[in-house]
Amino acid sequence: MKSSPAQAAELGPGAGTRRRPSVAAHSRLTPYLYLLPALAVYGAFMIYPLIRAVQLSLYEWDGLSLATFVGFANYQEVLTDPELRASFAHALVLIFFYSVLPVVIGLMLGAVLHRARVRGLGAFRTIVFLPQVIALVVVAIAWRQIYAPDGTLNSVLEAVGLDQLARPWLGDFVLALPAVGLIGTWVQTGLVTVLLLAGMSRIPGELYESARLDGAGPVREFFAVTLPAVRGEIVVALTLTIIAALKTFDLIYVTTGGGPGNSTSVPSYEVFRRAFELGQVGSAAAIAIVLTIMIFAINLIVNRIGERESA
């Protein structure tokens, strides 16, 4: 009996490599025709600009006159210019508020809620996720009104007799950056909590039973069972929120404009300011490329860790 490829596939994994059924393609070109429209737009408005950004980053250009080739000088500037180095340092501070804090809160909250099996979890999920869907410009305006000199926060402080703590939060050289960071915490905590809760709900109940039989309390149960089981979700949460922290632009643009001084300037804001306000297009492109490389690197590192965990 001659065995056709289809029959071989029917025999199961032992009978050779099972191939996914492929849609009838009348011509070898068919798949490429389906790809063509997407590739055309994607190539022209994503890949090409990305290559152009790399090219621009090697020039000194004010956006109008002739550009001068300067090699890697713009990248050197990223490493040496104190103002730019400060903006990258601010991004690191934001990562604490956007990523570390939400993951810690989300883990605590998730562990308690998962253990307790409380009612109303569905409504809770809807509410805590809500900050994710609101335009950041709106978020920024809401929080400006909270942080304003005569805003909600100061009114509350005065009402409880802590007048001396009241201050224009976003105008404070030291406190403006953490104040903006806490907005990020507010936005990201819900997403992270929902993500971790979803991961925890997939942990088989037997794991907890056997941990309890071993006499583990809630704390040991958390570190021995829950935490290792949601490593994958933690990795995803960190990737998403770190990228969000590095891409913070709207929030800074609307709340502080990088000020007071440059105490809240961040790389993405510097890209905008240099390219469209200061006429330093090359420098802006170099910062953007460094930012892109940082995001790629974080993704790569996090995925590597994820692969090792699951192996």
Place this chain on the structure above:
Amino acid sequence: MIARSERLMNYLMLFFFAAMALGPILIILSNALAPQGSDAGNGFLGLHPGNFVDAWQQGNFSSYMLTSVTVAVIVVSASAVLSILAGYAFGTMTFPGSQVLFYVFLLGIMVPSEAIVVPLFFDLRAVGLTNTLWAIALPQIAQSVAFGTFWMRASFRSSSKALLEAATLDGASSFRTLFSILLPVARPAVVTLVVLTFMWTWNEFLIPLVMSPNGDLRTAPLALAFFQGQHVQETALLAAAAVLVALPVVIVYLFLQRHFIRGMLEGSVRE
């Protein structure tokens, strides 16, 4: 099994964090309904819903909302169609170069807008395309297609093999297989893609900010940022405008929240 006091603590915690998430939203809502400056007199039960009308008119939001809706319709429909076609090729066909091309698309999910917006502005200005809908929509279509292709590929890959085999045996053309067999099954995935793309497009700030330097084509969030510049001191008016800008996505979210949550959680779990 769980003590009553512990149960109470759990509910307190649930309540506390829900209140933290809702707090700023309730604050801006109450600011939006507060009296404007001096005319504290008349109102409805002490509330001033008239602020929304004032904000809408003074901020010229009818024109900016229209721009936002137009951009959203273009970006959402174009990127959905392109993503379905590309995802179909990647998810169901085997062809040389598919892997490399797919990785090229994945790359786009990670590239920040900051990186493409600088060269795009100067190149589009050179060909006279800035201050047009195309300059605002096309870069966002490219961004959405990156995620959409990834999303639709995963959906088509998980569609049943029996279905595909039956279609192949039937001799259905690849186009018919997609439209009458696969797409109906993939409808939930398409809905998720559409609501996510709508949210991203509606809330996008940097691209419309840069691409329309003369301010002819302001989207609603952008108009709100400029409105703030003119009305910093008028808390009530500004809050009302902010609520109006956030509202469309929030309404869609309240009806289709499963799609939002599923898309943002699963879409981030890369293979």
